[in-house]
Amino acid sequence: MTVAAASTFFSPPSPRILAHRGLALDAPENTLAAFAAAADLGVQNVETDVHATADGIAVISHDADLARVARDPRPVSELTMAQLREVDLGGGQGYCSLSEALGVFPWLRFNIDVKSDDAVDPTVEAILSAGALDRVLVTSFSERRRTAATRQPPSLIPISEPTRRS
Numbered sequence: 001m002t003v004a005a006a007s008t009f010f011s012p013p014s015p016r017i018l019a020h021r022g023l024a025l026d027a028p029e030n031t032l033a034a035f036a037a038a039a040d041l042g043v044q045n046v047e048t049d050v051h052a053t054a055d056g057i058a059v060i061s062h063d064a065d066l067a068r069v070a071r072d073p074r075p076v077s078e079l080t081m082a083q084l085r086e087v088d089l090g091g092g093q094g095y096c097s098l099s100e101a102l103g104v105f106p107w108l109r110f111n112i113d114v115k116s117d118d119a120v121d122p123t124v125e126a127i128l129s130a131g132a133l134d135r136v137l138v139t140s141f142s143e144r145r146r147t148a149a150t151r152q153p154p155s156l157i158p159i160s161e162p163t164r165r166s
Contacts (some may be wrong), residue, residue, distance in 0.1 A: 008134045009109050018045045018111060021062060028069065030060045031093040035105055047111040050098050050119045057081040058098035058122035064115065077118060098123060102130035114140045120148045 022034025023041065036045055040089055049062040066072035070087050083118060084095035102110065110132070114123050127136050140146035 009137050012109075014042055016045055017043050018047055018085045019043045020047045022046055022048070027091055028089040028093045030062055031091075032096050032101065032104055033062075033091055033093050035101060035108065039105060039108060042109045044107070045109045045111065046105075047113065048098075048101065049113045049115050050123050051076045052118040052122050053084060055071045055080045056118075056122055058119055058126045059084055059091055059095050060098055060101055061095060062115070077116065079119055098126040099129055102126060102132045102136075106132075109137070111137045111139060114138060114142075114145050116151050117142075117145055117148075120145060124149055 019035075019038035021029035022031065023037035023043065024030075024034045025037065027033035027037050033048055035048075041042055048060050050058045051061045051064060053059050054077060057080075059076060061069075061084075063069065064077070065075045066087060069089055072087065077085065081095075086165050087094050089095070098112070098143075112123060114120055123138070127133060127138075138146060138149045140149070
């Protein structure tokens with residue numbers, strides 16, 4: 001595993017609890033409410049996924065479309081962030097941007113799975129804008145995509161070794 005010297009992502013002592021897509025027991029996955037639920041239990045690390053919107057924003061979404069979570073077949077990449085915010089994911093929750101999540105939870109460490117090629121630049125921009133380099137781990141099932149994200153800026157974003165799925 002390659003980690004930037006300035007990163008504190010792995011600094012808390014073990015064991016480390018990682019809330020996958022937040023804590024989605026009483027809140028929809030990958031929403032601010034799911035991340036808040038994890039934080040309320042004292043979880044310091046959350047895993048999330050990002051795609052890019054039609055207007056070039058890194059949006060938190062595991063799936064490339066809205067079918068599973070909102071029974072809507074439209075692709076995330078064809079909707080703007082404003083349109084995605086209006087989608088009801090349940091419990092009064094809608095989609096949120098990566099920038100928003102990083103800003104709302106400045107004490108949480110985020111494992112960010114970059115799910116699409118068009119999400120690379122918006123993800124890096126969100127991390128840099130939030131000043132969150134020290135508390136993110138950029139991952140992807142695509143080594144090419146992970147490498148592209150972690151080379152901006154060189155050696156600053158902690159990365160994981162690639163996995164073998166795509």
